[in-house]
Amino acid sequence: MAVEIEMRARFTKEAHDQLVTRLKAEGEDLGQDDKHIYFYVLPDQLLKVTDNTAAGTAKITLKGSKIGQGAAFAETEFAIAPADVAAAVKVFNALGFETAMHEAFNFRHNFRFDDVEIAVKWSEAWGYHAEFEVLLEDGASDAAHAEAEARITDVATALGVTLMTEQELADFTAAFEAAEKERKEREQQAAPIR
Amino acid sequence: MNTTPLTASLIDLAARGQLPLHQYMDQATVAWIGDNRPDLPPTPAPALRPLSKELLAYDGLPTRWWADPRLYTSLHGVRHAMRTAALAAVLAEANGLDDTDTATAVLAAAGHDCQRWHDQDDRGHGARAAIWLAVNADTVWGHFGLTASPRQIVQAATAIRLHDVPYEAFTADDQADHARAERITDVVKAADALDRYRLPKLKWWPDAQYVREPAFDQLRGLAFDLVLVSERAYLAGANGTAAVRYALAEKGLV
Numbered sequence: 001m002a003v004e005i006e007m008r009a010r011f012t013k014e015a016h017d018q019l020v021t022r023l024k025a026e027g028e029d030l031g032q033d034d035k036h037i038y039f040y041v042l043p044d045q046l047l048k049v050t051d052n053t054a055a056g057t058a059k060i061t062l063k064g065s066k067i068g069q070g071a072a073f074a075e076t077e078f079a080i081a082p083a084d085v086a087a088a089v090k091v092f093n094a095l096g097f098e099t100a101m102h103e104a105f106n107f108r109h110n111f112r113f114d115d116v117e118i119a120v121k122w123s124e125a126w127g128y129h130a131e132f133e134v135l136l137e138d139g140a141s142d143a144a145h146a147e148a149e150a151r152i153t154d155v156a157t158a159l160g161v162t163l164m165t166e167q168e169l170a171d172f173t174a175a176f177e178a179a180e181k182e183r184k185e186r187e188q189q190a191a192p193i194r
Numbered sequence: 195m196n197t198t199p200l201t202a203s204l205i206d207l208a209a210r211g212q213l214p215l216h217q218y219m220d221q222a223t224v225a226w227i228g229d230n231r232p233d234l235p236p237t238p239a240p241a242l243r244p245l246s247k248e249l250l251a252y253d254g255l256p257t258r259w260w261a262d263p264r265l266y267t268s269l270h271g272v273r274h275a276m277r278t279a280a281l282a283a284v285l286a287e288a289n290g291l292d293d294t295d296t297a298t299a300v301l302a303a304a305g306h307d308c309q310r311w312h313d314q315d316d317r318g319h320g321a322r323a324a325i326w327l328a329v330n331a332d333t334v335w336g337h338f339g340l341t342a343s344p345r346q347i348v349q350a351a352t353a354i355r356l357h358d359v360p361y362e363a364f365t366a367d368d369q370a371d372h373a374r375a376e377r378i379t380d381v382v383k384a385a386d387a388l389d390r391y392r393l394p395k396l397k398w399w400p401d402a403q404y405v406r407e408p409a410f411d412q413l414r415g416l417a418f419d420l421v422l423v424s425e426r427a428y429l430a431g432a433n434g435t436a437a438v439r440y441a442l443a444e445k446g447l448v
Contacts, residue, residue, distance in 0.1 A: 013443060013444070036432075053430060053431035104436075105431060105432040105433065105436045107427065107430075107432070107440060123436075124435070128443070183253055186253070187253070190256070190336075190337070191330075191332065192333075193259060193333060194329050194330055
């Protein structure tokens with residue numbers, strides 16, 4: 001099981017444009033990587049079915065912790081055929097996870113800058129944002145974790161991006177989940193159309 | 195029997211006069227729209243008031259509002275409704291409408307085509323949608339977290355009823371109704387016309403002679419970009435709501 005060290009930032013459209021310009025000039029452009037993601041927010045884990053629409057691939061991922069519970073995410077992942085995405089979602093929903101499911105399309109462009117992979121994204125819930133990631137081998141030492149976090153922080157600083165703290169991430173995701181719950185309740189209570 | 199291949203693009207079908215009842219965007223048509231961008235000056239990002247931003251960010255428009263669910267993703271579906279609502283919000287700012295009238299114009303624009311039966315020349319769809327809105331006003335205003343007043347319902351229903359009636363074809367009754375909701379009706383008609391850049395023939399694109407809106411020409415660049423960005427996003431895999439919200443974000447509207 002690989003371990004991802006992930007840190008995130010949200011920013012304005014102007015900051016997004018400046019970041020992309022800088023990464024195109026000074027980083028390695030890894031291309032467009034749009035994704036349609038079905039994610040299941042479980043008590044201490046995150047399960048995702050991802051349709052990589054730009055790449056023409058798909059996968060199922062189980063992350064060992066939720067956003068806002070630390071930067072290290074133990075991750076188990078396997079590829080599925082894009083044609084099987086709907087069936088995978090149906091299976092997880094039938095297993096009782098439907099109420100925990102959210103769906104989002106991510107417009108995403110990947111870059112590499114100083115050995116850190118940076119996914120610059122837009123989604124309805126997060127707006128313009130970026131994910132900074134370093135992948136570590138399973139069983140990497142605490143020192144390697146700390147070094148990866150430090151590298152990401154240095155890269156973000158060099159790019160003029162302010163990373164979100166774990167508390168900010170936890171607050172943001174909690175607010176999103178509450179808003180989604182409220183939206184679903186509103187939808188159920190909506191008066192019928194005549 | 196219709197022998198038109200299902201894979202034909204809207205531009206090909208329009209050129210042959212064979213557009214089907216239900217018309218769905220395709221890659222060739224979006225590429226054609228991009229290739230035919232008129233020489234338009236860039237529109238500076240208009241500053242929307244907080245109320246307009248809230249309305250545009252509210253829950254997506256429900257499929258059940260549409261008379262025929264097949265139209266939800268078609269040329270007169272949710273993407274057109276959301277872009278028209280956004281353009282109505284921009285025009286409301288340009289015309290100095292107050293919060294109440296802005297909300298009325300945005301809601302009328304969002305619902306103006308929802309009672310269409312098809313994507314062709316569907317005569318009377320404005321009148322049907324006006325009745326629908328009057329009957330379902332509490333649900334529609336409630337969807338946006340608002341409460342409808344009788345005056346707002348009448349004005350929105352009037353704008354919707356008249357949106358598919360050319361000014362020159364107004365009857366005496368139409369003119370009397372228009373006089374009671376003039377600014378909102380003019381905004382909705384202009385917003386609807388600005389979104390015609392999605393249509394698969396150049397002669398169907400926005401034409402100022404059919405509207406009464408001084409800011410019409412200034413907003414052509416914005417309208418064109420909203421169509422192109424959101425239709426590309428939709429064909430990339432985003433749902434209609436996300437595709438338009440992305441375009442609104444790209445143009446600095448939300």
